[in-house]
Amino acid sequence: MSQLWKDPVYGPLAQGLYARCGLVFEGGQAHLFRKRVDRRAAELGYPSTAAYVAVLRGPLGETEYEHLIETLTVNETYFFREQEHFQLLIDKLWPGWTRDGNGPLRVWSAACSTGCEPYTLAILLRERRWVGPGRPRVEILATDVNTAVLRDAKSGLYGEFALRQVPPYYRDKYFRCEGGLYRLDPEVRRMVTFRRYNLLRPDGLLPPDGFHAVLCRNVLIYFDQEAKRKAVGGMVRALKPGGALIIGRSESLFSIPEAPPIENHDGLLIYRKPAPVR
Ligand SMILES: C[S@@+](CC[C@H](N)C(=O)[O-])C[C@H]1O[C@@H](n2cnc3c(N)ncnc32)[C@H](O)[C@@H]1O
Known part of the structure; x- marks a missing residue:
């Protein structure tokens, strides 16, 4: 089980993302995950990350998960790689x-x-x-x-x-x-x-x-x-x-x-x- 999943605030979100696209955030990735989620919550004007996470459980959740997938996937690629x-x-x-x-x-x-x-x-x-x-x-x-x-x-x-x-x-x-x-x-x-x-x-x-x-x-x-x-x-x-x-x-x-x-x-x-x- 991912360590991040035990976190009362970020855990449900990390599990939600895992269920949707299989991504697991460990070590340095977990730090990045928290930072990006905090930034997104602030951008949308929520008073706290916990308030933002609560909204993700509601009807707007799926659209917001889509946005998080765009922010949290690692997209590094280049021509003629390997x-x-x-x-x-x-x-x-x-x-x-x-x-x-x-x-x-x-x-x-x-x-x-x-x-x-x-x-x-x-x-x-x-x-x-x-x-x-x-x-x-x-x-x-x-x-x-x-x-x-x-x-x-x-x-x-x-x-x-x-x-x-x-x-x-x-x-x-x-x-x-x-x-x-x-x-x-x-x-x-x-x-x-x-x-x-x-x-x-x-x-x-x-x-x-x-x-x-x-x-x-x-x-x-x-x-x-x-x-x-x-x-x-x-x-x-x-x-x-x-x-x-x-x-x-x-x-x-x-x-x-x-x-x-x-x-x-x-x-x-x-x-x-x-x-x-x-
Ligand atoms: C690091 S890039 C690799 C790109 C390319 N295959 C390469 O080797 O250069 C990884 C890609 O996997 C995608 N990805 C992550 N989870 C996925 C999923 N569940 N289904 C489809 N694509 C996924 C990400 O959005 C990201 O664009």
């Missing part, structure tokens, strides 16, 4: 999927933040000529629980920090400078569909015949064991047989029974849903 995953996906897995099937190739970026991850994939697929005449259709779905980051993702406008690992060739080719920011090429933007989706409250958004790959990088670290199991279970169900689940390099699905078998690609670990035996 690039080796894209290389593996495109150079090793993609050719097999292209050979085996005749439908579209589908990838789900399941906690996409401001979109750098699915857009990096879209850029690299174009560069490797997996997009275009004679190639299977590519569908990239990108989802997040935070609606504010999804708005930014759709705008395709980024600051220098998000581009810090983009090689000059890609910068020149795919970004246009606009008032000190960088606008991503509209053709790349059109390749990605953004939707709100909560990994812990699955709804009918996902295609019934599944994804070839699910990228869920750098979010499971914020979940506890139970939330991880739920999220991973949902993502594995959404994979086609033979499909790959790719998590962040610093993350692990150790002791998550829902995780598919692990595959080691020269030290890079991914999870692969078993394919039917032929």
Whole structure:
């Protein structure tokens, strides 16, 4: 049980957020949580944080929880992050999927933040000529629980920090400078569909015949064991047989029974849903 949950003021709120999106705030994160909740209560003019928390139990609660999710999720992301995953996906897995099937190739970026991850994939697929005449259709779905980051993702406008690992060739080719920011090429933007989706409250958004790959990088670290199991279970169900689940390099699905078998690609670990035996 999270320490924060025992706190008489912040505890119910922390539990409410956990129930809604699986986030757990421990150590330094708990401090940040208190600070941001206090700030929000003051912004709205409540005399105390306790008064604000009481309102969250009432009819306005859900809208306010939405706002808190926007304030409290960690949305750090950037283009070409953990690039080796894209290389593996495109150079090793993609050719097999292209050979085996005749439908579209589908990838789900399941906690996409401001979109750098699915857009990096879209850029690299174009560069490797997996997009275009004679190639299977590519569908990239990108989802997040935070609606504010999804708005930014759709705008395709980024600051220098998000581009810090983009090689000059890609910068020149795919970004246009606009008032000190960088606008991503509209053709790349059109390749990605953004939707709100909560990994812990699955709804009918996902295609019934599944994804070839699910990228869920750098979010499971914020979940506890139970939330991880739920999220991973949902993502594995959404994979086609033979499909790959790719998590962040610093993350692990150790002791998550829902995780598919692990595959080691020269030290890079991914999870692969078993394919039917032929
Ligand atoms: C650190 S970002 C990771 C972005 C990207 N995957 C990457 O690796 O660069 C984590 C994202 O997970 C999202 N998130 C947190 N809880 C979630 C949930 N229950 N369902 C969907 N997304 C969630 C956050 O809003 C945030 O944008």
